[in-house]
Amino acid sequence: MESTKKVRGMQDILPDAHLYHTFLKKVFRHELRKNGFKRITTPVLEHKELFTGALWMGTDIIDKEMYNLVDRKGRELVLKPESTAPIMRAYIENDMQSDPQPVFLYYVEPHFRYDRPQKWRFRQFFQIGAEIIGESDPILDAQLIYIGYKILNKIGLEGEFKVKINSIGTAKDRQKYLEELTSFYENKKHLLSPEALSKLESNPLRLLDTKIEDEIILANEAPKITKFLKKESKEHYTKVKEYLDILWVPYEEDHKLVRGLDYYTHTVWEFVDNSGRSQDAFWGWGRYDMLSKKIGHSDEIPAVWFAMWMERLADALLDRGIKIKNKDRIDLYFIQLWDEAKKIVLPLTLEAREAGINTLASLGTPSLKAQMKKANRLSARYVVMVGVMEATSGIYQVRDMIAGTQEEVKKEHLIEYVRSKVGQNGLDFYCPAKDFLLKDE
Amino acid sequence: MESTKKVRGMQDILPDAHLYHTFLKKVFRHELRKNGFKRITTPVLEHKELFTGALWMGTDIIDKEMYNLVDRKGRELVLKPESTAPIMRAYIENDMQSDPQPVFLYYVEPHFRYDRPQKWRFRQFFQIGAEIIGESDPILDAQLIYIGYKILNKIGLEGEFKVKINSIGTAKDRQKYLEELTSFYENKKHLLSPEALSKLESNPLRLLDTKIEDEIILANEAPKITKFLKKESKEHYTKVKEYLDILWVPYEEDHKLVRGLDYYTHTVWEFVDNSGRSQDAFWGWGRYDMLSKKIGHSDEIPAVWFAMWMERLADALLDRGIKIKNKDRIDLYFIQLWDEAKKIVLPLTLEAREAGINTLASLGTPSLKAQMKKANRLSARYVVMVGVMEATSGIYQVRDMIAGTQEEVKKEHLIEYVRSKVGQNGLDFYCPAKDFLLKDE
Numbered sequence: 001m002e003s004t005k006k007v008r009g010m011q012d013i014l015p016d017a018h019l020y021h022t023f024l025k026k027v028f029r030h031e032l033r034k035n036g037f038k039r040i041t042t043p044v045l046e047h048k049e050l051f052t053g054a055l056w057m058g059t060d061i062i063d064k065e066m067y068n069l070v071d072r073k074g075r076e077l078v079l080k081p082e083s084t085a086p087i088m089r090a091y092i093e094n095d096m097q098s099d100p101q102p103v104f105l106y107y108v109e110p111h112f113r114y115d116r117p118q119k120w121r122f123r124q125f126f127q128i129g130a131e132i133i134g135e136s137d138p139i140l141d142a143q144l145i146y147i148g149y150k151i152l153n154k155i156g157l158e159g160e161f162k163v164k165i166n167s168i169g170t171a172k173d174r175q176k177y178l179e180e181l182t183s184f185y186e187n188k189k190h191l192l193s194p195e196a197l198s199k200l201e202s203n204p205l206r207l208l209d210t211k212i213e214d215e216i217i218l219a220n221e222a223p224k225i226t227k228f229l230k231k232e233s234k235e236h237y238t239k240v241k242e243y244l245d246i247l248w249v250p251y252e253e254d255h256k257l258v259r260g261l262d263y264y265t266h267t268v269w270e271f272v273d274n275s276g277r278s279q280d281a282f283w284g285w286g287r288y289d290m291l292s293k294k295i296g297h298s299d300e301i302p303a304v305w306f307a308m309w310m311e312r313l314a315d316a317l318l319d320r321g322i323k324i325k326n327k328d329r330i331d332l333y334f335i336q337l338w339d340e341a342k343k344i345v346l347p348l349t350l351e352a353r354e355a356g357i358n359t360l361a362s363l364g365t366p367s368l369k370a371q372m373k374k375a376n377r378l379s380a381r382y383v384v385m386v387g388v389m390e391a392t393s394g395i396y397q398v399r400d401m402i403a404g405t406q407e408e409v410k411k412e413h414l415i416e417y418v419r420s421k422v423g424q425n426g427l428d429f430y431c432p433a434k435d436f437l438l439k440d441e
Numbered sequence: 442m443e444s445t446k447k448v449r450g451m452q453d454i455l456p457d458a459h460l461y462h463t464f465l466k467k468v469f470r471h472e473l474r475k476n477g478f479k480r481i482t483t484p485v486l487e488h489k490e491l492f493t494g495a496l497w498m499g500t501d502i503i504d505k506e507m508y509n510l511v512d513r514k515g516r517e518l519v520l521k522p523e524s525t526a527p528i529m530r531a532y533i534e535n536d537m538q539s540d541p542q543p544v545f546l547y548y549v550e551p552h553f554r555y556d557r558p559q560k561w562r563f564r565q566f567f568q569i570g571a572e573i574i575g576e577s578d579p580i581l582d583a584q585l586i587y588i589g590y591k592i593l594n595k596i597g598l599e600g601e602f603k604v605k606i607n608s609i610g611t612a613k614d615r616q617k618y619l620e621e622l623t624s625f626y627e628n629k630k631h632l633l634s635p636e637a638l639s640k641l642e643s644n645p646l647r648l649l650d651t652k653i654e655d656e657i658i659l660a661n662e663a664p665k666i667t668k669f670l671k672k673e674s675k676e677h678y679t680k681v682k683e684y685l686d687i688l689w690v691p692y693e694e695d696h697k698l699v700r701g702l703d704y705y706t707h708t709v710w711e712f713v714d715n716s717g718r719s720q721d722a723f724w725g726w727g728r729y730d731m732l733s734k735k736i737g738h739s740d741e742i743p744a745v746w747f748a749m750w751m752e753r754l755a756d757a758l759l760d761r762g763i764k765i766k767n768k769d770r771i772d773l774y775f776i777q778l779w780d781e782a783k784k785i786v787l788p789l790t791l792e793a794r795e796a797g798i799n800t801l802a803s804l805g806t807p808s809l810k811a812q813m814k815k816a817n818r819l820s821a822r823y824v825v826m827v828g829v830m831e832a833t834s835g836i837y838q839v840r841d842m843i844a845g846t847q848e849e850v851k852k853e854h855l856i857e858y859v860r861s862k863v864g865q866n867g868l869d870f871y872c873p874a875k876d877f878l879l880k881d882e
Contacts, residue, residue: 004533004737007486007518012531015479015546022480026873034794034869036801038456038769039463043565044485044520044551045448045508067486069510072555077448079485079520090453092445100815102804105456110485114513124484137804139783154874246787296445323879328479342580346687353475360477363543363578374541428475432467433595438764 009115009123015328020314021126023324024155025108028128028308031151035143037104037130042086044110045069048076050085053294059260065113079112084288084305085295087131092297102135108310120315129307136302138236141267141287142243144306149249152271152282155313156322161282163249165269166257167237168205169229171290177228178204184222191218208256211279216256224255236266263290267304277319283308331422333380334361335371337387345386348414355415356427375401382418450556450564456769461755462567464765465596466549469569469749472592476584478545478571483527485551486510489517491526494735500644500701506554520553525729525746526736528572533738543576549751561756570748577743579677582708582728583684585747590690593712593723596754597763602723604690606710607698608678609646610670612731618669619645625663632659649697652720657697665696677707704731708745718760724749772863774821775802776812778828786827789855796856797868816842823859 006012013021029039052062067079080086087105090096096103108128115121130147132140145163152161168174182204189197192207196215199206208219229237244251251269259268270284285306292301317324332352334345345361352359360378362371368385375383383399390396394411398418409417419427447453454462470480493503508520521527528546531537537544549569556562571588573581586604593602609615623645630638633648637656640647649660670678685692692710700709711725726747733742758765773793775786786802793800801819803812809826816824824840831837835852839859850858860868 004491004530005488006530006534007484007488007512007516008514010484010486012484012535013480013482014531014535015481018480018482021482023873023877026877030871030873033769034799036769036771036799039454039459040456041454041459041462043448043451043453044553045451045565047446047448050445064513067510067512069508071448071508072505073449075448089445089447090455093447094453094455100818112485124486135804137783139787139804151874154872156874156878242784243787246784247791325877325879327877328474328477330477342578343683343687346580346684350688358475358477363576363580377541430471431595432464432471433592433597436464436467436766436768437597438766 007123009117011122011124017314019324019326020317021310024308024310024313025128027151027155028106029108031147031154032104032106032130035104035147037106040087040090040105040107041109042080042083042090042107044079044112045077046080046086046089048078050089050295051078051081053296061113065115067112067114080109081113082111083107083109083127083129083307084131084291087129087305088133088291088295088297088301088303091133091301092292097134097301102132102140104130104132106130120309120311122311126310127307128310129305131303131305133301133303136236136287136289138239138267139243141240141304142247142249144304145240145244145251145269146247146249148271148283148306148308156317156320157282160273160275160316160320161271162274163251163269164254164257164272164284165240165244165251165267166225166254167229167233167240167266168225168258168264168268168286169233170265171262173229173233174205174225177223177225180223180228181205181207185218188218191215203260205258206260208258219256222255225258226253226255233266240267259286261288263288263294265289273316275320280312282313282316327428328358330358330360330378330380331382331426332357332359332418333375333378333383334359335368335375335383335385336362337366337368337371337385338391341386341388341391344391348411351415352418355419356429357415357418357422358428382421384414384418448564450558452563452565458755460765460767461758462751465749465751465754466569468592468596469547470549472588472595473545473547473571476545476588478547481528481531481546481548482550483521483524483531483548485520485553486518487521487527487530489519491530491736492519492522494737502554506556508553508555521550522554523552524548524550524568524570524748525572525732528570528746529574529732529736529738529742529744532574532742533733538575538742543573543581545571545573547571561750561752563752567751568748569751570746572744572746574742574744577677577728577730579680579708580684582681582710582745583688583690585745586681586685586692586710587688587690589712589724589747589749597758597761598723601714601716601757601761602712603715604692604710605695605698605713605725606681606685606692606708607666607695608670608674608681608707609666609699609705609709609727610674611706612703614670614674615646615666618664618666621664621669622646622648626659629659632656644701646699647701649699660697663696666699667694667696674707681708700727702729704729704735706730714757716761721753723754723757768869769799771799771801771819771821772823772867773798773800773859774816774819774824775800776809776816776824776826777803778807778809778812778826779832782827782829782832785832792856793859796860797870798856798859798863799869823862825855825859 061081069077110124110126112124185200257268264286266287268286270281272281287304289302336342336345349359349361362374385397395408397406398409399406502522510518551565551567553565626641698709705727707728709727711722713722728745730743777783777786790800790802803815826838836849838847839850840847
């Protein structure tokens with residue numbers, strides 16, 4: 001029956017995978033917050049028109065991959081395939097131009113593309129994105145690259161990637177360049193795949209980011225965009241590189257690094273897997289000063305962004321055997337050998353949790369063996385058994401599941417005993433409610 | 442132009458509102474984690490069939506409020522209106538029945554309903570939910586109520602709500618009861634609104650949760666379901682109440698508290714606003730042992746859940762003037778009065794952040810006045826001005842924006858100076874990457 005199956009190409013993120021997602025979210029959120037970014041959430045649904053501006057037509061996202069729907073009032077809506085256009089829409093609609101510029105925003109959002117399902121590519125996928133809107137200073141491009149570079153190093157991928165950068169200038173810079181590029185490829189049509197030939201018609205820039213070996217060789221010989229940059233664009237690019245030097249970010253210039261969408265300008269970059277495991281980028285992106293006009297705003301609003309693929313990065317950590325601490329572990333587990341035991345155990349579990357011990361009580365299975373098996377599967381550290389005898393005597397058996405030893409402990413000393421065994425570092429006293437609530441003075 | 446407007450009934454969650462969302466997520470996540478719950482994410486899209494099981498037909502959710510779409514392969518999909526059915530689907534599909542039972546899961550998910558937009562009700566809304574699946578012990582019902590009760594007290598709503606509980610027994614218990622209830626109302630048809638008359642046809646239980654005053658009086662007189670509970674159901678309910686007593690949770694029994702969906706069984710509850718501000722529940726829910734069969738699984742899988750409405754609870758805090766600490770504050774702000782100043786300031790901002798100081802640098806505006814205004818709008822605590830003179834002399838002006846005072850500080854002492862001013866408690870040294878990454882020994 002279809003109803004008990006998930007939709008093809010989509011995934012449930014189960015607790016083990018969530019360890020990695022939670023870790024990545026924490027690291028990104030913290031780094032971005034320290035750098036002045038604030039969280040925004042835009043709806044999953046947007047007007048189709050937001051994405052079908054002139055520029056998007058002819059790209060796979062619009063033509064083949066968008067999830068469309070019509071609501072009960074006939075509105076044409078889509079499940080957002082990405083968040084840059086929605087964030088720019090939100091910036092304009094919520095009049096963030098009146099805030100101090102630039103505005104630093106970040107998001108953690110699901111995106112939807114009807115793509116061919118494959119390794120780490122799902123039809124619903126999560127991205128953490130950072131956008132700096134309202135200012136064109138090249139220092140911002142360098143800062144975003146720096147933040148990404150630092151994060152990759154921090155999460156255990158040091159030495160596993162390189163930073164590639166390029167400038168694709170402005171639309172004006174590209175006019176002359178695209179002519180040269182097209183004529184370069186016109187003479188080599190016999191060497192091109194059918195896919196490349198179609199790019200030559202629709203979007204010659206995309207010929208450069210091919211993954212076919214022969215075409216890479218061709219692309220290396222192709223005219224370089226940086227030679228066609230006008231004064232201002234050249235200056236922008238030079239400054240980005242100067243700032244990267246000041247920030248000690250090593251980079252490699254690659255003229256084959258381009259973007260398929262017309263609204264991109266100046267700096268583009270990617271963090272490319274350098275381990276030989278794949279040719280994929282961990283993530284990247286660039287400056288998009290021309291998007292605001294494409295989605296119908298009167299003015300050009302400068303902006304720069306990055307977005308990382310959560311599933312891609314989680315996968316990269318897993319592939320390398322990088323392990324994340326599981327803070328969901330159970331330190332104390334109560335086995336209840338008798339229905340009335342619950343009334344004794346229930347207040348004890350509360351007391352234990354108040355004392356900072358992560359605690360769980362077994363339920364539903366009467367046999368000791370079955371409950372011990374549960375405790376084992378949950379990797380519980382200490383197990384306490386409560387049956388009729390224990391309830392009467394007030395003396396409990398505490399089992400150390402790692403050492404395999406067992407001790408008798410009086411009920412009134414039980415929590416203190418486990419507390420000292422778990423040790424200060426294992427206790428959890430964090431209380432977000434207390435930490436965040438402001439009390440009137 | 443439509444493309445620069447959000448979809449009607451949906452909202453952007455902007456940084457100020459995110460303060461409340463982030464706070465609530467942190468509190469729930471932490472409480473749930475301590476109680477053994479683990480995070481799960483299910484896709485936004487599910488097969489329509491998952492929600493249109495026999496039981497859901499005739500409810501507003503299915504008939505009027507669902508966002509439907511057909512994908513490129515003709516699959517009938519919906520944007521999930523809630524997560525209980527998806528979580529049960531995930532439990533079955535991912536064979537969580539082989540894990541130690543019960544399974545404790547929580548989620549933070551957007552849901553979608555084409556509803557009439559009104560205060561705190563949006564067509565995309567977030568819920569934090571907790572589900573305990575695979576075990577029918579009444580202690581679990583009590584535990585979920587307890588966790589919710591504690592959370593509401595912790596987030597500043599102590600004394601602002603009461604806990605209402607009821608038992609609606611099993612489908613069998615309800616058979617006889619529904620007959621009695623129907624015949625009670627059949628004699629009072631002349632007192633009923635058209636809406637109530639239609640409920641009498643389709644779902645007489647729903648007559649009890651009316652908000653019309655005259656109908657509330659009637660409902661108070663109506664037969665009580667608890668009188669129709671068979672032995673096992675009565676026992677379950679009695680135990681829930683016993684455990685609530687042990688847990689010191691004060692509750693009120695209300696026989697008018699019911700659920701419109703057939704798969705609910707035994708305990709239902711709500712945390713009801715008791716402040717006189719509204720009649721709404723903060724949140725609630727109950728046991729749903731019969732859902733698994735409704736969505737096509739061969740066996741009954743016992744389960745109990747709660748789900749809170751993020752927007753509702755954020756609103757309740759705002760309405761009461763409860764304030765949340767803003768950890769995004771800027772402690773150090775650099776004003777740059779000269780383009781070359783950026784090259785001096787950039788490494789300083791990095792150094793400051795390494796020293797735990799939340800730091801931002803102004804950009805793009807050459808005038809001192811405009812930059813001071815920015816610093817003010819951002820509530821920056823300390824402001825440092827860097828111009829040609831400062832760069833040459835190496836002596837900077839540091840302005841305390843609260844005291845309104847200004848001091849001269851040498852460049853090499855600058856970070857240490859601000860550090861000591863901000864004070865240990867204001868510094869941010871937390872590093873999730875270090876905290877979570879497990880290094881090989």
